[in-house]
Amino acid sequence: MPAELRESAPVSDVAPPARRYRGKNKGKRWTRGEGTELAVIRLPLDVHVPATRHRTEGLYSAMWSVKRALQRDARDAVDAYWAGDVRRATDAQAWRLELGLSREGMERRAYRHMENSKHLAHHVTKALVMHQADEVFETSVSRHLFPDASGRRFGRPKTGRWWDYTRIPGRARSHTTARKWETFRLHGTLAGHLDAYRHRSLAPKVATPEQVAALPPDVRVLEQPRQLPAPVRPSGRIATGEVTTKGTPKTRAATWWDHTGPLAIVFTGGADSSRGDLVLPVRLPSGSGRWPYLLHFLNNPDTWHKIDLVRRRDASAPGGWAYEAHPMVITGSYASPATQARRRAAAMLERVGGIDGNVSNLNGCKKPCRVNRSAVPAPPGAAPTRQSKRRLLRRGPCAAHSRVGSHSGFHRVSRAVPGLDRTCLDSRSGGSRPRAQHRIPGGGMTVTSAQALLDTRPPTGPAPGVPRPAADREPGATGNGAAVSMPSGRRVLVVDADTACADSLVTQLRRHGHEALGVRRGGAALRAHEDADLVLLDLELPDLDGLEVCRAIRAVSRVPVIIVTARASELDCVLGLQAGADDYVAKPYGLRELMARIEAVMRRAEWQPAAAREIRHGRLHIDVGAREVLVGGEEVALTRKEFDLLCLLASHPDTVIPRKQLLQQVWGDSWSRRTVDTHVSSLRGKLGDSGWIVTVRGVGFMLGNP
Numbered sequence: 012m013p014a015e016l017r018e019s020a021p022v023s024d025v026a027p028p029a030r031r032y033r034g035k036n037k038g039k040r041w042t043r044g045e046g047t048e049l050a051v052i053r054l055p056l057d058v059h060v061p062a063t064r065h066r067t068e069g070l071y072s073a074m075w076s077v078k079r080a081l082q083r084d085a086r087d088a089v090d091a092y093w094a095g096d097v098r099r100a101t102d103a104q105a106w107r108l109e110l111g112l113s114r115e116g117m118e119r120r121a122y123r124h125m126e127n128s129k130h131l132a133h134h135v136t137k138a139l140v141m142h143q144a145d146e147v148f149e150t151s152v153s154r155h156l157f158p159d160a161s162g163r164r165f166g167r168p169k170t171g172r173w174w175d176y177t178r179i180p181g182r183a184r185s186h187t188t189a190r191k192w193e194t195f196r197l198h199g200t201l202a203g204h205l206d207a208y209r210h211r212s213l214a215p216k217v218a219t220p221e222q223v224a225a226l227p228p229d230v231r232v233l234e235q236p237r238q239l240p241a242p243v244r245p246s247g248r249i250a251t252g253e254v255t256t257k258g259t260p261k262t263r264a265a266t267w268w269d270h271t272g273p274l275a276i277v278f279t280g281g282a283d284s285s286r287g288d289l290v291l292p293v294r295l296p297s298g299s300g301r302w303p304y305l306l307h308f309l310n311n312p313d314t315w316h317k318i319d320l321v322r323r324r325d326a327s328a329p330g331g332w333a334y335e336a337h338p339m340v341i342t343g344s345y346a347s348p349a350t351q352a353r354r355r356a357a358a359m360l361e362r363v364g365g366i367d368g369n370v371s372n373l374n375g376c377k378k379p380c381r382v383n384r385s386a387v388p389a390p391p392g393a394a395p396t397r398q399s400k401r402r403l404l405r406r407g408p409c410a411a412h413s414r415v416g417s418h419s420g421f422h423r424v425s426r427a428v429p430g431l432d433r434t435c436l437d438s439r440s441g442g443s444r445p446r447a448q449h450r451i452p453g454g455g456m457t458v459t460s461a462q463a464l465l466d467t468r469p470p471t472g473p474a475p476g477v478p479r480p481a482a483d484r485e486p487g488a489t490g491n492g493a494a495v496s497m498p499s500g501r502r503v504l505v506v507d508a509d510t511a512c513a514d515s516l517v518t519q520l521r522r523h524g525h526e527a528l529g530v531r532r533g534g535a536a537l538r539a540h541e542d543a544d545l546v547l548l549d550l551e552l553p554d555l556d557g558l559e560v561c562r563a564i565r566a567v568s569r570v571p572v573i574i575v576t577a578r579a580s581e582l583d584c585v586l587g588l589q590a591g592a593d594d595y596v597a598k599p600y601g602l603r604e605l606m607a608r609i610e611a612v613m614r615r616a617e618w619q620p621a622a623a624r625e626i627r628h629g630r631l632h633i634d635v636g637a638r639e640v641l642v643g644g645e646e647v648a649l650t651r652k653e654f655d656l657l658c659l660l661a662s663h664p665d666t667v668i669p670r671k672q673l674l675q676q677v678w679g680d681s682w683s684r685r686t687v688d689t690h691v692s693s694l695r696g697k698l699g700d701s702g703w704i705v706t707v708r709g710v711g712f713m714l715g716n717p
Contacts, residue, residue, distance in 0.1 A: 197277075276336045631698075
């Protein structure tokens with residue numbers, strides 16, 4: 012600066028006021044009581060509204076900028092700390108305080124970044140920035156500077172990635188001052204949520220959360236729309252219960268603390284923000300099975316302690332992120348009455364230890380098995396007990412198969428299994444995957460499931476060791492150690508873009524004995540449906556429309572399809588059934604109802620009327636089982652669709668079958684009218700005479716006899 016300008020500048024004798032920071036709290040500090048437990052739950056948040064989603068993304072972007080700047084500052088300060096050998100040897104604590112390597116020092120850095128950036132104040136508050144600084148100090152600086160109990164230190168602080176930044180820590184509420192809760196707050200009540208989104212089929216006498224929690228499982232309680240509306244902040248004046256000196260009742264302005272409607276997470280926004288509060292509606296489970304859990308954690312607002320905002324990657328969610336609130340509640344973990352009874356019964360056994368066994372590879376235990384119980388070895392004069400069967404199982408365990416999937420290198424049979432029959436192959440993989448079999452020592456039985464050895468039903472028939480008559484033996488059981496036939500579970504393909512919903516449904520299907528596979532995209536469903544016995548299809552898919560996927564599956568396969576979707580209108584149901592679906596289930600649904608519908612659809616699909624194995628019509632001979640066609644004793648080579656078409660016509664020799672019926676039964680009602688004409692023309696040429704198939708104009712076709 013020039014000397015003349017420096018001299019003309021006004022000089023003030025008063026020094027600018029120093030920056031003031033919040034000091035220590037002089038009041039009595041709140042502490043949790045001894046033995047008080049804490050629990051954290053997950054509450055999904057609705058961000059379908061674009062304005063709400065963009066504001067939430069802006070909040071994460073601003074907080075990520077703060078954390079990245081703090082991580083860089085911490086890394087530079089740590090480098091300076093280790094470079095100052097003399098200062099560190101003289102007084103390490105003073106050297107750390109000078110460099111700002113303390114909790115207070117990191118908080119002051121965060122305040123300076125917020126003040127200098129100018130734009131962060133539109134998104135974040137000082138409370139959020141302070142807690143972000145505390146997290147960086149605890150997870151990066153403190154673990155690096157101070158060794159743990161084993162004497163090891165964490166590495167040098169690093170700058171994380173944007174994709175790994177998933178949690179914004181909130182601040183705990185004040186339990187000594189009423190209505191004081193900074194950062195993220197949870198407002199509303201369970202009763203208000205029930206009143207706002209009450210399901211139309213819920214009985215009128217069920218009016219409180221306590222009554223809902225007492226209902227049996229799988230009762231629909233809530234009917235929440237796909238896009239939850241954000242609750243509105245209460246307005247007007249609220250009576251405080253006090254009286255002024257003039258005798259008039261005192262009132263105050265209504266705030267979020269007076270909100271008794273649906274549950275929502277509220278954030279006041281930055282100090283310079285003009286967009287008001289950020290309100291994120293909470294989506295609760297719709298079924299009654301989870302309401303005892305909700306009642307335990309959310310029915311008493313005084314136990315709500317702190318809330319963190321969390322996000323996770325979800326391609327099906329708006330913006331690619333699914334947002335959740337993780338409230339910390341001052342209460343113990345939830346245990347159902349059945350779990351409590353089981354724990355009390357276990358406590359009475361006076362156990363002093365336990366074993367945690369990993370049985371993830373015993374996939375053979377999931378199948379039911381029919382066992383020749385007369386072949387189970389037992390001590391002389393005594394029936395086999397559960398303990399003896401378990402000892403036999405431990406003596407020769409079944410071969411474990413890897414869960415990796417279709418990789419051939421993982422489908423080897425274990426070498427350490429004595430007496431393993433390596434000739435039995437699993438039919439699910441086309442005869443290429445060995446299925447574990449275990450031959451029980453001392454007996455003549457080979458089983459493919461460990462569950463067979465744990466059957467506690469008493470044996471019937473002759474005593475162990477005495478051969479049974481051939482007429483009394485069970486189907487598939489022989490006296491020379493032949494393998495026991497075992498029905499396999501159905502293979503169910505779950506097509507749902509909602510990862511959480513698909514995973515839950517796959518888990519429930521596996522618990523019911525089915526083999527379930529979940530995919531999120533329609534293209535994957537079109538590739539995987541050939542190996543499935545049933546398809547559960549959602550209409551909301553990211554790449555293809557669910558109705559198109561259903562039509563494409565029905566065009567090439569007769570596998571049963573059940574549409575499970577949130578589209579509950581009558582028109583959507585009609586379109587789904589017309590597309591080829593066998594049933595239509597609207598979300599939310601009860602698990603028992605879905606399982607019953609699956610069984611009903613599979614019964615219809617598996618039941619076939621008794622049809623003739625051979626069809627003779629003049630010189631035409633059709634072997635349905637071998638799929639062979641002979642004309643005058645000479646074999647005719649037909650394609651799969653040509654054989655199905657000819658077999659359908661030959662099954663009704665004196666009946667005209669309409670063209671539409673042919674399309675429905677042979678092609679699935681998704682091909683053009685010319686498809687039938689093309690295959691009829693090809694059949695006439697291969698059969699050697701056009702008179703074998705007669706065209707009835709305007710109606711359809713029938714089988715002739717030239």
